[in-house]
Amino acid sequence: MHSPGVVGLEELAVPTVGDGHVLVRPIANGLCGTDLELIDGTIDEAYVRYPLTLGHEWVGRRCVQMNGELTDGELVVVEGIIPCGLCEQCQRGATNRCAIYDEIGFTRPGAIATYILVPEHLVHALSGDVAPRDAVLTEPMxxxxxxxxxxxxxxxxxxxxxxxxxxxxxxxxxxxxxxxxxxxxxxxxxxxxxxxxxxxxxxxxxxxxxxxxxxxxxxxxxxxxxxxxxxxxxxxxxxxxxxxxxxxxxxxxxxxxxxxxxxxxxxSFSYTRTSWREIVELLNEKVLRPSFLITHEFTLDQWVDAIATLRTPDETQPRGKVLVMLDEVSSEVTRR
Ligand SMILES: [Zn+2]
Ligand SMILES: [Zn+2]
The missing domain is CATH 3.40.50.720 (NAD(P)-binding Rossmann-like Domain)
Structure with a gap:
């Protein structure tokens, strides 16, 4: 998204892995009303920086380097809010109110992408038997x-x-x-x-x-x-x-x-590091299985339909979470 209303699909360079950051390959992204506000430019401008890649509700696989090739590692969710850890609010544990607002999908590139670079300390591993379709709802939960x-x-x-x-x-x-x-x-x-x-x-x-x-x-x-x-x-x-x-x-x-x-x-604004960790624990303990809420899934090249479904639900059908799936699409892009 270059500016409000200017949305498209573009090929960008794979981000370079730097200090304290890891590369993750997103599998699925949930869309929500906030994405529409970002697209329409109706969000408070203190909480956004354009140009922007959308995607703040997501699950992915950590990328592992093997013989110079990137391969899939464990299933992860990544906290989107990036707290400075030093300000008074962070020190109190109110990381959602960090003095320096910085969030994946708002002020830095989001996860509707083949790869995303994220701070390693915000990555949470999920146990092997957690379904990606449950984990994709971590952020809103x-x-x-x-x-x-x-x-x-x-x-x-x-x-x-x-x-x-x-x-x-x-x-x-x-x-x-x-x-x-x-x-x-x-x-x-x-x-x-x-x-x-x-x-x-x-x-x-x-x-x-x-x-x-x-x-x-x-x-x-x-x-x-x-x-x-x-x-x-x-x-x-x-x-x-x-x-x-x-x-x-x-x-x-x-x-x-x-x-x-x-x-x-x-x-209540967003989530704290504590609430995120507690949700991951409940997912890993299989206490939470929210995937019944997913009613629509689109591939990346169907992004226009995904946004339209979010914006104007069919009144006669139930509509829960709308997902953009990246799995197959991303392997295709890599081949090209
Ligand atoms: Zn959202
Ligand atoms: Zn802070």
Whole structure:
């Protein structure tokens, strides 16, 4: 992507391996709404640097040099946020808030590529029996996990997830780890009900009920959804804002309700090194198997269709994670 809207497929040189960096061959990339914001140029410009190669939700194989040839090594996921490790925020463990924002797929080349160069200390190996289609969801799971862990959710709570997209579905899936009493999902597409059930949703609704909940997670990233989330929290409730409305969006809330209802409203940005590591551990222990959320797979040369599917879902079909697969494509490119 040379600038917003200028997207294409280009042949670039294989990155040169330098100090503390390793070469990884991506196998699959998930696309998400943030990729659309990068393409459209609607993302806050503090979080992007063009020209840019897309791809921040991915799994790959570490490249190993053998007799001068690159061959596939172990299956890995790589933390995308590159913390400086020295600033006050990093020292506190809040690596998501590092003073120097630097992230794969945003300020440095992403993984929708044949090869990617990554800092070695951010590479996490997966055990041999973890499926790449489960591991490709590490990044969005780490984002959701960080938000839920931060909210200190007690067991037995009544939860509401606003939004039926992949973040909402992953949210329901990971909320189960907190032993909630129930998980209601307020969606807009009835076709998502089946995926929601798979994700552990106990009740899928498409119109607001007026009921109130102990934990409300906003995962739609829309003005009305944020406003509804805040108004749906029971007294003493926690509202977690996970969706990312377009930069510049404002909401209307009644502050006296926030005070009177003793609410906690919590934002959460991306993931920390800790939340990423915990998700990798849960994948390696086979506790997490989120691949049921993958509904669409495209090859690299079908990237236009992949983006179109993400942008305009077919309302009659369930749509979970959209993947761009690089496996076959990359071996072809190497031969050429
Ligand atoms: Zn994403
Ligand atoms: Zn830092």
């Amino acid at each position: 780490a984002v959701v996990w960080r938000a839920l862990r931060r909210a200190s959710i007690s067991p037995g709570t009544r939860c509401l997830v606003v939004g039926d997209g992949t973040v909402g579905l992953l949210c329901a899936y990971l909320l189960q780890r907190f032993n909630p009493k129930s998980i209601t999902m307020l969606g807009v597409r009835p076709a998502q009900a089946e995926l929601a059930q798979h994700a552990g949703v106990t009740e899928f609704v498409t119109s607001p009920s007026g009921e109130r909940y102990d934990v409300v997670v906003e995962a739609a990233g829309q003005k009305a959804a944020v406003e509804y989330a805040v108004s749906s929290a029971d007294r003493g409730g926690i509202v977690v804002l996970l969706g990312l409305p377009a930069h510049g969006t404002t909401i209307e809330v009644a502050p006296d309700d926030i005070v009177n209802n003793d609410l906690t409203i919590q934002g």
